[in-house]
Amino acid sequence: MVANVALRLRMTERRMTKAELAREVNTEVKTLTGQVGTVSERTVHNWLTGQTRWPPAKIRYALTTVFGCTAEELGFVPTRRTHTAREEDVRRRDFIAVAGGSAVVALATSTATAPRRIGLTDIQQLQARFAEVVASDHRHGGRLSIETRAGQLADEALALQEAGSATQWIRAQLYASAASFMSSAMWAAIDGRRFDAALQHQQKAASLAAMSGDSSIQFRIWSHTGSLYRHLGRPGDAIAANDVARNLPIARRDPLFASLGHARHAAIHGLTGDTNAVRRSLAHAQDALDRADPGASRPLWITAFYDQSELDSLALAAFLAAGSWEDAEARAHRSLALRRGVMQRSRAITTVRLAHAQLGQGDIGPAVATAMSVPVEVSVHPRITGMLNVFGTKLNELAPGSGSARTWAEYTHDTRRAST
Structure with missing residues (x-):
């Protein structure tokens, strides 16, 4: 016997158990024939192991309806191949055999009237x-x-x-x-x-x-909710929301999700000034990221942005909020070095945070130079504009009337005039 790898992969993609597949196939059989199907978990087991290589006609039709592809694409092998008849003709003859001709009449009627x-x-x-x-x-x-x-x-x-x-x-x-x-x-x-x-x-x-x-999209939403409360300055609510995400099944199964959950937890801990909690969460995030299989199938939204650079960016946000300026600057430089080129807005956010970290250490000139390196077309983003405004306020508090402060004031004036 040859195991049916194709069917197993389709089931894995949909996180479908044997019992769930059996239930859906039986439902489709009832739709087609008026009688509930008799597929069991054992039946599905026989498909997966290759013991059953070509199920009966009505089962094949139900399977193709459930998965949206042909029986052959599901890894089943016909006992006899025909190259002259179209698949629809084959199905029609199959249903004549199954239901003594009545299935064809029902199918023709439903085609004209069904939604x-x-x-x-x-x-x-x-x-x-x-x-x-x-x-x-x-x-x-x-x-x-x-x-x-x-x-x-x-x-x-x-x-x-x-x-x-x-x-x-x-x-x-x-x-x-x-x-x-x-x-x-x-x-x-x-x-x-x-x-x-x-x-x-x-x-x-x-x-x-x-x-x-779907626990993966639930993770995204509750993780975003944690970020929302973090931006609102509500760390208690942020931790509670992020805990919902971290306790979902996907975070237990996939280390990449677990890593993102820990990294965002670190950013929330930064608001409370608890640097020990920040470091613990970041250590867990790094360990999980190192264990994550880079070739695993995952939703687009997480693979499109979360990697080592994003982990370092969240670490930067955490240390910045906690006032650990040197740690923040180190993470900023590493994040920028690893940042993917297409993510210009994320690069700009990291750059402004780097400027804040330099300012926190009293490096006034380098901080202004870093802030001015943000591309003008990106600096008009509401979030980045707000961060730059805060930077200017802190700069004037630390070095009022200094050459760097005047340079920044002239730069922001010219930038605003150019963007209007």
């Missing part, structure tokens, strides 16, 4: 749009247009719930897609300092994620 079938193609299209939203966020970030677009796409995903029939798995994926879009709307609002809107998006996103049953 649209929502399937894997719809999910893939939503995922492609989500990838576009993530890419736009990395290029621009914080823009109201990103927040608005993500909210609209969430509504489109939810509208598909009422647009036709779908399997339980497909419906869960629709909720997960809607939750993904709302989490991006939430993050755009956080990044753009529209905190009231972010709190509203969080409630909808968390509800949708719960209905999806």
Whole structure:
């Protein structure tokens, strides 16, 4: 016997157990024939081990409906191949054999009157749009247009719930897609300092994620919620929200998620000034990141941004908040050295934080030079603008009337005039 690796991979991608697959196949069989299927966990076991290489016709049809691909693509091997008949013709003859001809009549009738079938193609299209939203966020970030677009796409995903029939798995994926879009709307609002809107998006996103049953998108939303409360200066709420993320199954299964959870916990501890807690969390984050399999299949949103550079950036934020200036500067330099080129906004944020770390050590001239190195086109981002304004205030407190302060004042005046 040859194990059916293709089917196992499809099930793994969807985090589907044998019992869940058996239940969905039986549901599809009932839709097709009017009678509940008899597939059991043992049946699925036989498929996976290769003991059953070509299931009966109605089971094959149900499987292709559940997964949105052919039986051959699921790793099944026909006992007899035909190269002249189309797959639909084969299915029609199969159902004649299964139901004595009545299945064909039912199929023809339902084709003319049944609502649209929502399937894997719809999910893939939503995922492609989500990838576009993530890419736009990395290029621009914080823009109201990103927040608005993500909210609209969430509504489109939810509208598909009422647009036709779908399997339980497909419906869960629709909720997960809607939750993904709302989490991006939430993050755009956080990044753009529209905190009231972010709190509203969080409630909808968390509800949708719960209905999806997808712990990876639940992690994103609750991790973002922790960041939201951190930016609001509410460390107690931030720790509670981030704990929800860290205790989800995905964080226990995948060290990369665990690492992000620990790194964001460190940033929250920085607000309390507890440097020992910061160091402990960062040590856990680094250990988990070192254990993470770089080749594992993961959601786009986490692979697109979280790596060693982002861990160092969060460490920078933690040490900066705690007033550990030297540690903050060291992490800033390492983060900038490792930062991926496409993430210009993230690079700018790290650069401004580096300027703050230098200022905290009394290195006035280098701090001003660092702050002035932020590209003008990126400095208009609401979050970066706010950070630069705080930098200017601190500079004037530390070195009022100094040459560096005058240089900064002239630079900001010219920059604002050029951007208007």
